[in-house]
Amino acid sequence: MQDAVALERKGIPSVVLVTKPFNSQAKAMANLLGLPGYEYAVIGHPMGSLTDEQVLDRAKEAIDQVEKQLTA
Template sequence: MHDTVWFEIQGLPAVSIASSEFAEAAEVQRKALGMEGARYLLVDHPIQDANDEEMRQKAREVFESVVTALTA
């Protein structure tokens, strides 16, 4: 979330992507960083033990949402 806020402050659209396990942490971070509108997307948890194909599938599942978040 820190990087997303930094990029947004620079005027560059950004979106964080995190595991669904970190939804609450994302909310807390964006509020603590003073940017409650910072965008983030969640992928299904867990990711740490996902193989390459599983990670590609997770990326495919959020791709359109990432594009929308960056261009809306």
């Protein structure tokens, strides 16, 4: 979140991806950064132990959200 906001402030479009358990943390961090309501993409958890096929499923979960935020 910290990195994405820094990049955005430099004019580089960025999207934050978090897995579901980190939803509240992303919200809290957005508030701390003075950007309440900052949007990010939320996908299923975990990532660490997935097969390549399962990683692709996560990407499918992310893609529409990422597109929406990059073009917002």
